[in-house]
Amino acid sequence: MLGASPQRQFYAGTNLDHAVTVEDLRAMAHRRLPGFVLEYLEAGGEDEATLARNIAALAEWRFLHRSLVDVSRRDVSTVLFGRKLTIPVIIAPTGLNELFWPHADLRLAEAAAEFGIPFTQSTMSNDAMSRVARVPGLRYWWQLYVFGPPNVRETLINRARDSGCEALVVTVDAQIYGNREWHKRTTAGPTSLSWSSQFDALLHPRWFARGILTHGMPRFENVVEFVPKHRRGFFDSAHWIRSQMDRALSWDTIARIRERWPRKLVIKGLLDVEDIARAAEIGADAVAISNHGGRQLDWAVAPLDLLPAARQAVGDRIAILVDGGFRRGTDVIKALALGADAVLVGRATLYGVAAAGKDGAKRALDILREEIMRDFGLLEVRSAAELGPRLLVRANPWLRHATGITAPA
Numbered sequence: 001m002l003g004a005s006p007q008r009q010f011y012a013g014t015n016l017d018h019a020v021t022v023e024d025l026r027a028m029a030h031r032r033l034p035g036f037v038l039e040y041l042e043a044g045g046e047d048e049a050t051l052a053r054n055i056a057a058l059a060e061w062r063f064l065h066r067s068l069v070d071v072s073r074r075d076v077s078t079v080l081f082g083r084k085l086t087i088p089v090i091i092a093p094t095g096l097n098e099l100f101w102p103h104a105d106l107r108l109a110e111a112a113a114e115f116g117i118p119f120t121q122s123t124m125s126n127d128a129m130s131r132v133a134r135v136p137g138l139r140y141w142w143q144l145y146v147f148g149p150p151n152v153r154e155t156l157i158n159r160a161r162d163s164g165c166e167a168l169v170v171t172v173d174a175q176i177y178g179n180r181e182w183h184k185r186t187t188a189g190p191t192s193l194s195w196s197s198q199f200d201a202l203l204h205p206r207w208f209a210r211g212i213l214t215h216g217m218p219r220f221e222n223v224v225e226f227v228p229k230h231r232r233g234f235f236d237s238a239h240w241i242r243s244q245m246d247r248a249l250s251w252d253t254i255a256r257i258r259e260r261w262p263r264k265l266v267i268k269g270l271l272d273v274e275d276i277a278r279a280a281e282i283g284a285d286a287v288a289i290s291n292h293g294g295r296q297l298d299w300a301v302a303p304l305d306l307l308p309a310a311r312q313a314v315g316d317r318i319a320i321l322v323d324g325g326f327r328r329g330t331d332v333i334k335a336l337a338l339g340a341d342a343v344l345v346g347r348a349t350l351y352g353v354a355a356a357g358k359d360g361a362k363r364a365l366d367i368l369r370e371e372i373m374r375d376f377g378l379l380e381v382r383s384a385a386e387l388g389p390r391l392l393v394r395a396n397p398w399l400r401h402a403t404g405i406t407a408p409a
Contacts, residue, residue, distance in 0.1 A: 051294030057302035093143030095124025098218030173269030311339030329371025
């Protein structure tokens with residue numbers, strides 16, 4: 001008897017025109033990158049239960065589509081902070097991107113600018129803030145890790161302000177580094193690769209020649225000045241910065257940052273409704289509900305699990321962003337229907353940039369836009385404003401009972 005479907009494989013070649021899903025871009029990236037880079041890109045914390053939960057949470061929601069609605073014209077844009085997004089997506093902050101493609105931060109920023117969405121540059125990025133900020137037409141956001149003495153964060157905040165940064169995104173869930181065991185297995189210690197990882201890197205000549213052989217090892221251009229001179233190698237500096245994270249980070253610290261920062265403030269990494277409500281009370285403009293892509297505390301809930309209660313708690317006082325495994329148009333739509341204003345994507349655009357630089361990142365965004373546009377039509381909604389929980393039902397009966405959601409509103 002024949003199986004349910006023929007054997008299938010994702011496209012893993014080099015022609016972007018043949019990449020029809022984000023998973024195709026992922027397959028392309030996997031073929032190009034050495035193992036230690038893939039482990040950094042893909043690994044979660046410990047048993048990777050949080051990583052898996054992000055995907056499972058999305059799978060638990062099912063659509064109830066409308067019928068007999070004129071969807072000949074559909075608008076997939078939205079408005080955030082008074083400005084239009086061409087799609088309800090923001091490129092999330094991710095670090096060490098030079099491992100994936102030369103000047104990957106710039107390439108991601110260029111793709112975002114051409115597409116009409118914000119790009120969030122990480123403290124642990126490899127391109128200078130001043131270069132990224134000059135990308136024409138970019139809605140530029142800066143992500144802040146709070147580490148070292150106060151003058152470090154004050155310097156970075158001042159530079160972001162002077163660079164015309166629209167929003168400051170303060171990450172609050174990484175003061176202790178997550179236990180990423182699979183990534184550890186590719187290293188000989190905190191500051192060097194294992195011999196097998198080094199040999200494997202040589203077996204990926206396209207990656208090696210375009211990257212390290214041509215440009216050398218990456219540097220953390222925006223924070224290397226704060227690192228002791230004898231610890232400025234790539235892996236050593238990353239390890240030193242992690243050791244200097246401010247483990248006394250508190251709401252008082254956030255209040256001082258709020259006083260210093262004159263523009264939009266986003267608090268990223270909240271995973272508790274009371275904390276989200278408090279963020280609204282202290283004057284944050286938005287929160288990003290996040291479990292750090294499953295890379296920090298294992299067995300944490302998915303951001304999507306918290307989203308309806310978070311929206312109920314804060315109403316329209318602040319914007320709510322969410323991340324965690326968004327790789328399909330239907331994923332983005334589910335988040336918006338449950339109360340998010342926009343979605344942060346990290347790995348989806350990293351797969352693109354790792355596969356083909358700026359063009360790959362742009363292809364990832366094109367795919368998401370195509371899917372959202374098509375899925376709006378299939379749902380028979382004409383804009384994000386028509387999305388809501390009435391279009392969704394939770395498939396798991398126990399979860400419907402536990403969350404109090406028994407039927408579409």
